[in-house]
Amino acid sequence: MATAERILTDEMLEEIRAFFPRYPTRQAVTLPALHVVNEHLRYVPQQAVVEIAELLDLVPSQVQDTLSFYGFFKQDTPHGRTRVWVCRSISCHLRDGDDLLDYLCQQAGVQPGETTEDGKLTIEAAECLGACEHGPCMLAGKKLHTCLTREKLDAFLQTLE
Amino acid sequence: MAEYEPVLLASIGKEDSHRLRVYEATGGYQTLRKMLCESTPNNVTDLVKASGLRGRGGAGFPTGLKWTFLPPNHPGPIYFCLNADESEPATFNNRILMEQDPHQVIEGLILSCFATGAETAYFYIRYEYPLGYDRVQAAVDECYAAGYLGKNIFGTDFSLDLYLHRGAAAYICGEETGLIESLEGKRAWPRIKPPFPAVEGAFRKPTVVNNVETVACVRHICDRGPDWFRTMGVLPDPDNPRDPGSFGPKLYCLSGHVERPGCYEAPLGLTVDELIERFGGGVWKGRRAKAAIPGGISMGLLRHDEFDCPLDFAGPGKYGCLGLGTAAVVVMDETVSMIDFLHNSCQFFAHESCGQCTPCREGTSWALAIIKRIQAGKGRLKDLELLLEIGDGIGIIPGTTICGLSDGAAWPIKNAIRKFRDEFEQYIRETNPGGYARISPAIALQEAEHPS
Ligand SMILES: Cc1cc2nc3c(=O)[nH]c(=O)nc-3n(C[C@H](O)[C@H](O)[C@H](O)COP(=O)(O)O)c2cc1C
Ligand code: SF4
Ligand code: FES
Numbered sequence: 152m153a154t155a156e157r158i159l160t161d162e163m164l165e166e167i168r169a170f171f172p173r174y175p176t177r178q179a180v181t182l183p184a185l186h187v188v189n190e191h192l193r194y195v196p197q198q199a200v201v202e203i204a205e206l207l208d209l210v211p212s213q214v215q216d217t218l219s220f221y222g223f224f225k226q227d228t229p230h231g232r233t234r235v236w237v238c239r240s241i242s243c244h245l246r247d248g249d250d251l252l253d254y255l256c257q258q259a260g261v262q263p264g265e266t267t268e269d270g271k272l273t274i275e276a277a278e279c280l281g282a283c284e285h286g287p288c289m290l291a292g293k294k295l296h297t298c299l300t301r302e303k304l305d306a307f308l309q310t311l312e
Numbered sequence: 313m314a315e316y317e318p319v320l321l322a323s324i325g326k327e328d329s330h331r332l333r334v335y336e337a338t339g340g341y342q343t344l345r346k347m348l349c350e351s352t353p354n355n356v357t358d359l360v361k362a363s364g365l366r367g368r369g370g371a372g373f374p375t376g377l378k379w380t381f382l383p384p385n386h387p388g389p390i391y392f393c394l395n396a397d398e399s400e401p402a403t404f405n406n407r408i409l410m411e412q413d414p415h416q417v418i419e420g421l422i423l424s425c426f427a428t429g430a431e432t433a434y435f436y437i438r439y440e441y442p443l444g445y446d447r448v449q450a451a452v453d454e455c456y457a458a459g460y461l462g463k464n465i466f467g468t469d470f471s472l473d474l475y476l477h478r479g480a481a482a483y484i485c486g487e488e489t490g491l492i493e494s495l496e497g498k499r500a501w502p503r504i505k506p507p508f509p510a511v512e513g514a515f516r517k518p519t520v521v522n523n524v525e526t527v528a529c530v531r532h533i534c535d536r537g538p539d540w541f542r543t544m545g546v547l548p549d550p551d552n553p554r555d556p557g558s559f560g561p562k563l564y565c566l567s568g569h570v571e572r573p574g575c576y577e578a579p580l581g582l583t584v585d586e587l588i589e590r591f592g593g594g595v596w597k598g599r600r601a602k603a604a605i606p607g608g609i610s611m612g613l614l615r616h617d618e619f620d621c622p623l624d625f626a627g628p629g630k631y632g633c634l635g636l637g638t639a640a641v642v643v644m645d646e647t648v649s650m651i652d653f654l655h656n657s658c659q660f661f662a663h664e665s666c667g668q669c670t671p672c673r674e675g676t677s678w679a680l681a682i683i684k685r686i687q688a689g690k691g692r693l694k695d696l697e698l699l700l701e702i703g704d705g706i707g708i709i710p711g712t713t714i715c716g717l718s719d720g721a722a723w724p725i726k727n728a729i730r731k732f733r734d735e736f737e738q739y740i741r742e743t744n745p746g747g748y749a750r751i752s753p754a755i756a757l758q759e760a761e762h763p764s
Contacts, residue, residue, distance in 0.1 A: 175515050176496065178497035179497045181498075182480060182494065182497060186478055186480070207497075217497060220482070220499035220666075221499075222482075223439065223480040223481045224480065236481075240609075241402060241642055241653070241656050241657070242573075242642055244656050245642070245644060278401065278483060279399060279401035279660075281398050281399070281404045281406075281441065283401075283402050283404055283567035283573070283640075283642075284404060284565070284573040284574045290440055292442075293442040
């Protein structure tokens with residue numbers, strides 16, 4: 152196989168190897184490794200899958216099989232610099248959250264799952280975020296936005312970098 | 313009822329409640345010290361058994377009994393998986409414990425590992441809890457530094473390593489064998505049981521899976537004793553030899569159309585009405601309630617005239633629901649359309665089915681397609697029979713699937729249509745007046761010819 156340019160940096164390799172002692176098998180490091188790559192690159196390209204497999208003594212299809220099960224990891228292009236998860240489950244939906252996802256998509260000009268052209272924002276439809284007492288809500292990166300309204304979404308869009 | 317003093321939520325809302333020094337200041341880790349130095353694993357298991365504690369993750373299985381399914385005198389390793397995947401819609405009590413009192417959870421977890429002989433524990437936490445993850449990781453670091461985790465805890469020969477493991481946004485990772493597969497680095501396809509995890513679980517070794525709130529209860533049972541635990545809750549039903557009763561405190565999540573949504577603690581057996589009125593400040597905007605979910609969306613629906621339903625392990629079942637589930641109550645006011653509710657529920661399960669079993673994968677997708685058709689004004693009365701046929705056909709209870717996700721998908725369908733049939737029929741008649749006339753409940757899958 153022609154060697155493509157390596158994608159996993161030394162830093163990523165080191166972060167992934169740090170997980171080895173935690174598990175009795177290498178395969179168990181698959182999810183942690185996917186998270187490491189995803190945090191650095193905002194996606195997990197196929198070449199990274201090949202390199203993770205090599206590192207974990209697996210064949211690439213094993214890693215790819217796991218990756219593809221979790222819709223969480225994008226493979227073709229990186230997600231935006233901010234990735235938001237807008238809850239569409241029952242408690243948020245009942246508290247007038249039903250149109251917030253549509254509204255945000257409309258304002259940003261993308262569909263759920265897509266990234267804006269300027270690469271600032273990816274919008275995802277989420278199932279219950281476990282913050283139902285504050286619904287409707289969304290998670291933007293690590294920050295939880297609670298009791299959302301259209302006005303709050305407008306303000307949020309202004310903060311994007 | 314006398315004023316109840318919260319136990320699990322005792323520290324919530326206090327300053328720095330997530331830090332070790334605050335936890336230690338109220339006696340934290342003293343119970344652990346006492347048990348490890350003065351007691352035995354069997355004794356801890358006996359305490360938990362005697363308390364009658366039942367799992368808080370949804371199935372209500374007796375915790376002590378589950379632990380005794382581990383093979384005796386096993387050479388090890390034995391693994392403990394703490395289930396912090398909490399993804400059942402409307403459920404958030406684990407999040408509150410992890411964010412605000414992670415040491416309570418960890419102390420309970422260490423005690424549970426001591427009892428079961430596990431020397432490695434995995435804390436499987438869903439990806440969508442970044443604050444919970446950071447707080448638990450910080451607490452774990454504090455524990456290693458203080459000698460509560462690691463080699464030879466308190467100089468005893470008990471050692472324990474605790475690792476956090478992050479999920480990746482999939483509901484099925486909460487099912488215990490799905491969790492184990494996910495932990496092993498595979499797609500989270502639930503396993504056919506038996507073997508049960510206690511015999512062959514993570515990495516093919518004996519494994520215990522318990523919920524966050526369950527191990528928090530273990531901490532207090534070890535501290536205050538099983539008799540204290542049994543002063544709260546509901547006694548076994550004398551007419552049902554298989555009912556072990558519902559003891560102890562419970563964290564009730566309340567959301568939807570109430571004035572004060574939140575997580576509230578009360579003894580098991582609180583009724584839906586009491587939860588809404590005493591804790592939730594009543595239905596919001598002065599409206600009337602129409603329905604409620606009793607314990608996460610998988611459990612089905614209660615009509616407003618069923619709000620005297622007690623929220624213990626046996627209660628919701630007597631009202632035609634699947635069970636207590638996570639005791640997460642969602643209130644819906646009189647303006648809510650049950651068609652809309654069912655669409656939301658079907659959308660969730662169609663999205664989250666792992667796809668392994670045909671009845672679940674196809675059933676959830678078809679149910680969504682049918683309810684969408686109804687919602688769009690193209691429904692026919694026989695669609696209700698079709699939906700019920702799916703609802704009655706998928707799940708562990710009819711015996712057609714591997715895991716309980718599909719029972720959870722089925723119950724909202726069955727309850728919504730059977731308890732609110734008039735509303736569905738009326739909606740179909742009004743929105744599709746030409747198409748409703750023919751009902752063919754007998755052969756539901758056979759296309760009835762369209763009336764001219
Ligand atoms: C589809 C599905 C999802 C589940 N999700 C969770 C969950 O997020 N957290 C949890 O503790 N249990 C969940 N469970 C229940 C677990 O399979 C298991 O019974 C539980 O973790 C055992 O812990 P406990 O005995 O302490 O309740 C789920 C079950 C099913 C069928
Ligand atoms: S019942 Fe559904 S979720 Fe459970 S294993 Fe089968 S397909 Fe997967
Ligand atoms: S339903 Fe939206 S956070 Fe739970």
